[in-house]
Amino acid sequence: MSQIEYRVVGLAPEPFAPLFDLDDEELARRGIRRRFVDEAHSAPCRVSLEDAEPGEEVLLLPYAHLDENSPYRAQGAIYVRRMATSRFVGSNAIPDQLRRRLLSVRAYDAAHLMVESEVVEGADLEGLIQRFFANRAVDYLHVHNARPGCYSCRIERVASA
Secondary structure: OOOOOEEEEOOOOOOOHHHHHOOHHHHHHOOOEEEEOOOOOOOEEOOOOOEOOOOOEEEEEEEEEEOOOOOOOEEEEEEEEOOOOOOOEEEOOOOHHHHOOEEEEEEEOOOOOEEEEEEEEHHHHHHHHHHHHOOOOOOEEEEEEOOOOOEEEEEEEOOOO
16 A cells, blocks of 8 residues: 655744743733743744753743634644744654654544544654545644643645645
């Protein structure tokens, strides 16, 4: 069986960049906290899909990752690195940030209804992507870090020619 093409997509950096210029009081009014990372692999950036390095500045903020007219509409906390100036977009490539975590993967159809879901070790994510996208009803996937439940990224089916 041939491999199904897919694309892993981080968030666009533009909505987050101006937030770093706000003072901590204004951030707090918006439900955002500024942090300086003290431990490796503790702050996974949702833009670059890289873990922030110790000492690096990040924002912890609420993000509506499924902001559609759906019973599954959802929001959760995410980290964004100040240094993340471009979003990760990788064709048929799983970032290391995902490979090292336990993940919850949710498959949605074009109407934003959940079709399937599974918890998987990041090292086994590619096989699950192939399995979910083998179901033609699946339009896209949302990946979450399973233990804290935070949104991580979107995985899209690449249309065949």
